[in-house]
Amino acid sequence: MALPQTSTVFHIDDVTKTYQMGKVVVHALRGVSLTIEDGEFVVMLGPSGSGKSTLLNILGGLDTPTEGSVLYRARELSHASRSELTEFRRQSVGFVFQFYNLMPSLTALENVQVVTDIAKDPMSPREALDIVGLGERVRHFPAQLSGGEQQRVAIARAIAKRPAVLLCDEPTGALDVSTGKLVLEALRFVNRKLGAAVIVITHNAAIAAMADRVVSIADGRIANVETNLVPADPCDISW
Amino acid sequence: MVTALNRNVVRDLWRLRGQLVPIILVMACGVGIYIAMRSTMRSLESARSKYYAEERFADMFVGVKRAPASLARRIETIDGVQSVETRVVVDVTLDVPGMIEAATGRIVSLPDRGRPAVNDVRLRSGRLPRRGNEVLVNEAFAKAHVLPLGARIGALIDGRYDDLEIVGTALSPEFIYAVAPGLMFPDDKRFGVFWMRRRAIAPAFDMTGAFNDVVLRVARGASLHDIELQVEDLVAPFGGAGVLWRENQVSAFFVANELVQLQSFATMIPALFLFVGVFLLNIVVGRVVSSQREIIAGLKAFGYRDREIGWYFAKLVGAVVAIGCILGVGIGVATGRAMTEIYERHFRFPELPFKLGSAETLEAAALVGIAAALGTAFAIRRAVTLLPAEGMRPEAPPVYRPTVLERMGLSRLFPVAAHSVLREIERKPRRSALTIAGVVMATGLTVMNTFSFDSIRHLLHVHFGLAQRETVQVSLHEPRGTALLSELEHLPGVQYGEPFRVVPVRFRAGSRVKSGSIVGMAQGTTLMALHDRQLARIALPVRGLVIAEKLAELLSVGVGDSLRVEILEGRRAVRTVEIARVVDTMMGTPAHMELASLCRMLQETPSMNGAWLHVDEAKLPQLHEAAKRKPVVTGVIERRATLRSARTTIDSYLGSWLVVGLLFSLVMSFGVLYNAVRITLAERSRELASLRVLGFRHREVGIILVGEMIVLICIALPIGLAFGYALAYAMATGPGFDTEQFRLPLVVSPSTYATATLAVVASAVVSGWRAWRMLERVDLVEVLKSHD
Amino acid sequence: MKWIKRLAWLAFFAALGFGVRHAYEPQPLLVDSAHATRGELLVTVDDDGRTRVRERYTVSAPLPGRLLRTALIPGDAVHANKTLVAEFEPLASTLLDARSRAEAQARVGRAEAALKRAQAREAKAKEDWTFAEAEMRRVGALRGKSVITQTEYDRTVRDERGALLQHRAAQFDVQVARFELETVRASLLEFSTSTTDVAEGASAPSRRWRLRSPIDGLVLRVFERSARTLAGGVPILEIGNTQALEVVADYLSQDAVRVRPGMTVRIAGWGGEESALLDGTVRVVEPAGYTKISALGVEEQRVNIVIDPAGDSGGWNALGDNYRVEVQIVLREQADILLVPAGALFREGESWCVLVIEDGFARLRKVKVGDRGGLSSQITAGIVEGDEVILYPSSLVADGDRVQSRHAP
Numbered sequence A: 001m002a003l004p005q006t007s008t009v010f011h012i013d014d015v016t017k018t019y020q021m022g023k024v025v026v027h028a029l030r031g032v033s034l035t036i037e038d039g040e041f042v043v044m045l046g047p048s049g050s051g052k053s054t055l056l057n058i059l060g061g062l063d064t065p066t067e068g069s070v071l072y073r074a075r076e077l078s079h080a081s082r083s084e085l086t087e088f089r090r091q092s093v094g095f096v097f098q099f100y101n102l103m104p105s106l107t108a109l110e111n112v113q114v115v116t117d118i119a120k121d122p123m124s125p126r127e128a129l130d131i132v133g134l135g136e137r138v139r140h141f142p143a144q145l146s147g148g149e150q151q152r153v154a155i156a157r158a159i160a161k162r163p164a165v166l167l168c169d170e171p172t173g174a175l176d177v178s179t180g181k182l183v184l185e186a187l188r189f190v191n192r193k194l195g196a197a198v199i200v201i202t203h204n205a206a207i208a209a210m211a212d213r214v215v216s217i218a219d220g221r222i223a224n225v226e227t228n229l230v231p232a233d234p235c236d237i238s239w
Numbered sequence B: 001m002v003t004a005l006n007r008n009v010v011r012d013l014w015r016l017r018g019q020l021v022p023i024i025l026v027m028a029c030g031v032g033i034y035i036a037m038r039s040t041m042r043s044l045e046s047a048r049s050k051y052y053a054e055e056r057f058a059d060m061f062v063g064v065k066r067a068p069a070s071l072a073r074r075i076e077t078i079d080g081v082q083s084v085e086t087r088v089v090v091d092v093t094l095d096v097p098g099m100i101e102a103a104t105g106r107i108v109s110l111p112d113r114g115r116p117a118v119n120d121v122r123l124r125s126g127r128l129p130r131r132g133n134e135v136l137v138n139e140a141f142a143k144a145h146v147l148p149l150g151a152r153i154g155a156l157i158d159g160r161y162d163d164l165e166i167v168g169t170a171l172s173p174e175f176i177y178a179v180a181p182g183l184m185f186p187d188d189k190r191f192g193v194f195w196m197r198r199r200a201i202a203p204a205f206d207m208t209g210a211f212n213d214v215v216l217r218v219a220r221g222a223s224l225h226d227i228e229l230q231v232e233d234l235v236a237p238f239g240g241a242g243v244l245w246r247e248n249q250v251s252a253f254f255v256a257n258e259l260v261q262l263q264s265f266a267t268m269i270p271a272l273f274l275f276v277g278v279f280l281l282n283i284v285v286g287r288v289v290s291s292q293r294e295i296i297a298g299l300k301a302f303g304y305r306d307r308e309i310g311w312y313f314a315k316l317v318g319a320v321v322a323i324g325c326i327l328g329v330g331i332g333v334a335t336g337r338a339m340t341e342i343y344e345r346h347f348r349f350p351e352l353p354f355k356l357g358s359a360e361t362l363e364a365a366a367l368v369g370i371a372a373a374l375g376t377a378f379a380i381r382r383a384v385t386l387l388p389a390e391g392m393r394p395e396a397p398p399v400y401r402p403t404v405l406e407r408m409g410l411s412r413l414f415p416v417a418a419h420s421v422l423r424e425i426e427r428k429p430r431r432s433a434l435t436i437a438g439v440v441m442a443t444g445l446t447v448m449n450t451f452s453f454d455s456i457r458h459l460l461h462v463h464f465g466l467a468q469r470e471t472v473q474v475s476l477h478e479p480r481g482t483a484l485l486s487e488l489e490h491l492p493g494v495q496y497g498e499p500f501r502v503v504p505v506r507f508r509a510g511s512r513v514k515s516g517s518i519v520g521m522a523q524g525t526t527l528m529a530l531h532d533r534q535l536a537r538i539a540l541p542v543r544g545l546v547i548a549e550k551l552a553e554l555l556s557v558g559v560g561d562s563l564r565v566e567i568l569e570g571r572r573a574v575r576t577v578e579i580a581r582v583v584d585t586m587m588g589t590p591a592h593m594e595l596a597s598l599c600r601m602l603q604e605t606p607s608m609n610g611a612w613l614h615v616d617e618a619k620l621p622q623l624h625e626a627a628k629r630k631p632v633v634t635g636v637i638e639r640r641a642t643l644r645s646a647r648t649t650i651d652s653y654l655g656s657w658l659v660v661g662l663l664f665s666l667v668m669s670f671g672v673l674y675n676a677v678r679i680t681l682a683e684r685s686r687e688l689a690s691l692r693v694l695g696f697r698h699r700e701v702g703i704i705l706v707g708e709m710i711v712l713i714c715i716a717l718p719i720g721l722a723f724g725y726a727l728a729y730a731m732a733t734g735p736g737f738d739t740e741q742f743r744l745p746l747v748v749s750p751s752t753y754a755t756a757t758l759a760v761v762a763s764a765v766v767s768g769w770r771a772w773r774m775l776e777r778v779d780l781v782e783v784l785k786s787h788d
Numbered sequence C: 001m002k003w004i005k006r007l008a009w010l011a012f013f014a015a016l017g018f019g020v021r022h023a024y025e026p027q028p029l030l031v032d033s034a035h036a037t038r039g040e041l042l043v044t045v046d047d048d049g050r051t052r053v054r055e056r057y058t059v060s061a062p063l064p065g066r067l068l069r070t071a072l073i074p075g076d077a078v079h080a081n082k083t084l085v086a087e088f089e090p091l092a093s094t095l096l097d098a099r100s101r102a103e104a105q106a107r108v109g110r111a112e113a114a115l116k117r118a119q120a121r122e123a124k125a126k127e128d129w130t131f132a133e134a135e136m137r138r139v140g141a142l143r144g145k146s147v148i149t150q151t152e153y154d155r156t157v158r159d160e161r162g163a164l165l166q167h168r169a170a171q172f173d174v175q176v177a178r179f180e181l182e183t184v185r186a187s188l189l190e191f192s193t194s195t196t197d198v199a200e201g202a203s204a205p206s207r208r209w210r211l212r213s214p215i216d217g218l219v220l221r222v223f224e225r226s227a228r229t230l231a232g233g234v235p236i237l238e239i240g241n242t243q244a245l246e247v248v249a250d251y252l253s254q255d256a257v258r259v260r261p262g263m264t265v266r267i268a269g270w271g272g273e274e275s276a277l278l279d280g281t282v283r284v285v286e287p288a289g290y291t292k293i294s295a296l297g298v299e300e301q302r303v304n305i306v307i308d309p310a311g312d313s314g315g316w317n318a319l320g321d322n323y324r325v326e327v328q329i330v331l332r333e334q335a336d337i338l339l340v341p342a343g344a345l346f347r348e349g350e351s352w353c354v355l356v357i358e359d360g361f362a363r364l365r366k367v368k369v370g371d372r373g374g375l376s377s378q379i380t381a382g383i384v385e386g387d388e389v390i391l392y393p394s395s396l397v398a399d400g401d402r403v404q405s406r407h408a409p
Helices: A052-059 A082-092 A108-116 A125-131 A147-159 A177-194 A205-210 B004-015 B017-054 B071-076 B139-145 B224-238 B250-291 B293-301 B306-346 B358-385 B388-392 B404-408 B416-427 B429-467 B484-489 B549-555 B595-601 B617-628 B639-693 B698-733 B750-777 B780-785 C002-024 C092-096 C098-144 C150-199 C314-318
Strands: A008-021 A024-037 A041-045 A067-072 A093-096 A165-169 A197-202 A213-218 A221-227 B060-068 B081-087 B089-095 B103-110 B122-126 B134-138 B152-157 B160-171 B191-197 B210-218 B243-245 B472-481 B494-509 B512-521 B545-548 B562-567 B574-583 B591-594 B607-615 B633-638 C029-031 C033-035 C037-053 C056-060 C065-068 C084-090 C209-212 C217-222 C228-230 C235-240 C245-252 C264-268 C278-293 C299-310 C324-341 C346-348 C351-358 C361-373 C376-381 C388-390 C403-405
Touching: A008 A052, A024 A052, A024 A067, A024 A197, A024 A221, A041 A052, A041 A177, A041 A205, A052 A165, A052 A197, A052 B388, A082 A093, A082 B293, A082 B306, A093 A147, A093 B293, A108 A125, A108 A147, A108 B004, A125 A147, A125 A177, A147 A177, A165 A177, A177 A197, A177 A205, A197 A205, B004 B017, B004 B306, B017 B250, B017 B306, B017 B358, B017 B639, B060 B224, B071 B081, B071 B210, B071 B224, B089 B210, B089 B617, B089 B633, B103 B152, B134 B139, B139 B160, B139 B191, B160 B191, B210 B224, B224 B243, B250 B293, B250 B306, B250 B358, B250 B429, B250 B639, B293 B306, B293 B388, B306 B358, B306 B639, B416 B429, B416 B698, B429 B639, B429 B698, B429 B750, B429 C029, B472 B484, B472 B617, B484 B494, B484 B607, B484 C037, B494 B549, B494 B595, B512 B549, B512 B595, B545 B549, B545 B562, B549 B574, B591 B595, B607 B617, B617 B633, B617 C346, B633 B639, B639 B698, B639 B750, B698 B750, B750 C002, C037 C361, C037 C376, C084 C235, C098 C150, C150 C209, C150 C278, C245 C278, C245 C324, C264 C299, C278 C324, C299 C324, C324 C361, C351 C403
Parallel strands: A041 A197, A041 A213, A093 A165, A165 A197, B103 B191, B134 B160, B512 B591, B545 B574, C029 C403
Antiparallel strands: A008 A024, A008 A067, A213 A221, B060 B210, B060 B243, B081 B210, B089 B103, B089 B152, B122 B160, B134 B191, B152 B160, B472 B607, B472 B633, B494 B512, B494 B562, B494 B607, B545 B591, B562 B574, C033 C388, C037 C245, C037 C324, C056 C235, C065 C084, C065 C228, C084 C209, C217 C235, C245 C299, C264 C278, C264 C324, C278 C299, C324 C376, C346 C351, C351 C361, C351 C388, C361 C376
């Protein structure tokens, strides 16, 4: 493993995670180690149940590993308290979920505002929505937006706080190809233009083409790490 | 700046309005009843203290036969006595223009000059009497007969009719609740109070330089017992008939009793409403937290602190509580005003304003706030402690178990729908139990509200239909030989009569003492019948006393025990009498004895001071006319008139409260049931929609939705009716309704149970219908798409 | 299958509906009731009366003198001409008085006249009685041949009885008059002898009169017990025959008008067992009334009605003189008529009504009322025998209400 450098965003060392779901014990991660650099676009591939979502949660400070250490810019997260983790997320992390997770009773603008209200130095909600191309739909409720539009709102929400890291869990899972491409475009924009490290989890191998690095996860372990010397453009991808 | 999250509080409130409105109503009812009752209590109490203080209301009342005026000074010197006022108080027959029946007038003397030192009057119109037969009359009587100032009323004084001239109307704390002697309900047409200067009334009753009534006020902290003993000693030689404390004075008793009744209600009923409201809120908030699991997780993912999430839900709860309180204040004021108005009609205060008590309002708000906080604490805590990662994970699927029926092996007898319903109920036992508890409380409340109607009807019927059967009851000024009966029987229209003799006595059993009276009557009377608890007639025993159960209870005696009886008139003999029977009476605490035995005890020849007469009703006007002209007759009271005034009083009292109470109960049962069915709808709409997709008809699916509520009601109703009976029992045996003056019988008729059941069923029908329609409108496709 | 289900639902709802309706039926009110029966009705006028000894004799001082203490007390039995009732010492001074002597002579004269009067009355009474007796026998004979009605026969019996009693009274009066005369004569004699004694200067012989009882009977009252000087004519004691009583009742004149001699009388409240009644007959309704102040302080006109005992004398023997009784004079007697307790009747406007219990419901019925006596009233129309009527219904019980009898004793 390379030594942690100041441009390293995340450094995970031998992380294990087990949890109980109802009556079942799940071994989600079994000793995972990984480093992610500033501004990297990483895609984590793997089938469902492989543990990638769990890894994302741990990276985002939503969960703590059962064993191992997680460093964010040299800060130890694995034994951080809840409030420390909350602060971490508050300042530095943006999330995009597969099923958007927007608040149905707020407009697009307000959904973004929810996050900008607590951020230290956010961009205006309008700006964020413009970035994802939804400037015209700011007053609409999620129910009035298509799936792709909702997901873009979610992205706007995630980037509005100018996070250092953007974590995306199957962002295109619920979308068709053309809409999915739009979303990926937005992610790419965020990564390139705003300099945020973007980590995307997906089971869709085609997306991996646009990543800087592709990490394959299977059965709770890292199976393979590939580097794309020339990441593809989203419009060139299809599945 | 209004943050987005704050805006969401408002949006959420609006979104959830269907579920929150019933809760808000229930809370508002609780707050409203609390405020209404307590503010009314406070208004009543303060009006009373003010009135008593301003008019120097007496602490003790003493009646004597005839005592010299000089005795007043000796009473004044008793340690602890603050002020004394001697008076002449007599009851006379009145001939009121426009009324055939004679009315009874209580004439209370005013000192010859100035105002009385004790029991002053409050002038309402006109002026104080100055000379001759000028009188003040109590306002209610004047109003009932529409008597203007200057009107004249004939009063039978000293064997002839004198005209009393009304120069003013007045009120007195002694007659806030003005009932004729021996009755329980005010009849402003047949009983009036008159105040006259002493020199105008004393001579006619041989009271010049003497008095037959004295009232006194005691200093703070003085020992009432000691004063009573000393006063009794002083008045005994002059025919003292015992000392009455203020708390037992008729008017003061009824006012105080009213407050006691209010006190018990003011605590219990709001508590029920608040309890139901809070647990409904608990359920709804709990559900909201569960259903917004992912959003909460998302917010936390975005860095919202735990306490910020908690604060969000607290604001939600707070808004509900605030709206409930505001609405509650409105309800409270309206209800309180209505209650005060009813009191104004029965209790004659100079003024009885309804004041919204700020203390009560704050108390109510605080109670609701605390209760809501406690009730929703756990749900909010769940939101606060939710780990974001957990929140993102799908909730563990609900655990279902085989139902009771399946375990009993009866599964095949019931359709799938039934199983589904039962499984749902058994899955969330706590919530089902709370819904059942809510319905039980609503049912119980309705029973408690409604049963008093039947109870009072029963009381009236037993007293006026089975016990008292006379057409008229005649009272005499003083005891006369029983030969007088035949003369009474010769009055117009009288077919036959039965004499009675009432003697004021004091009963003693060990250390317990109770004042009262013994009614002597002949055996085998038909116009007055005694009965036992099962309402079977019992014969008057030849010897011994028949006493009311309440009296037996107060003296701790029973059949076969002996009582010391101190006769408070005549020779003032003291005798020991054996208790032959104890009977259940609902009004007063009468003691009966065979007439001849009683007269022997008094060492008198058989005498009577009253009679019950059976009269041809067509001749009643002539009877009243004739009786008016007989000086020794002081009262001719028609049974049906007494009954009528009782019913009027009661109807006006109970009628409106019945409707209001029913409304409140409906709010509670509707709130509980609507909430239950709405939550089931929310939780199971996905499941039910799937069934629809699979081909089930709306009706079949609707039954599953509504079935849960039906099963819960079937369980809750029997318990609720039993709970209602328990509440009724507690009320009827509680201090407000089990008193010396009357005891409310516990009569819970089938119609009461039916009303309670129907109220619940109605709420269920409305709730179920609403949910049914909402289920129809559920978009199958949308529901299937989303998680929840 | 489907229609079975539908039927089941229908049945369920129907049952529910009935249940609810039944629950709301008001609970039956408990009432006292009685059945209309056929029976006899006595219409009476009642008032209070008192007993009176018919034959009453007042022993008075025949002369001014000194009464020696009597030993008799009320209740002692006395026998005619045997028992010593008083001992008397005439005042010596009186004996010397010419005027007193003349008075005594005059008294003798009066007594003789009274005796003659009494004898004349007695003779008349005897004639009346003989006639009445003959009449009775004659009618009695005819009765056997059913020419005469029972009523008429009864009347003659009654007349005979009355005449007999009158005769007896007249006889007694004669006895009394005779005794008076003898007493007065004897006192006159005393004048003669004593004067002589005094004139002769002998010491006053303190001659004692011994007064003996004129009749058999009991001492009723003793007016003078201690030894003292009395004026002439002052009553000493009263003797009467309590076996021969009559009852005198003062009735209001408007009631007395309805009474005729010969009417049956029931005497109650005389102190015997609760409902024990004595029998009597009205002898006479006095023609003149008098004013009395009632117990209620009003002036009333009263008439005395005298009643003779009748029937078994057991109860009568227990009564003494001046005992209070309740007199019920039977004006009319009706047998086998429809009766209800008077407490069942009430007015609706001008007409009499009852509430009849039919199948657990109270039904208002207008009735026509005939006579009323005691606690019962005669019903002439509106209900039939056996109908159950509610007693003393209060205004809480109305036509159509559910009621239940509690079987008053």
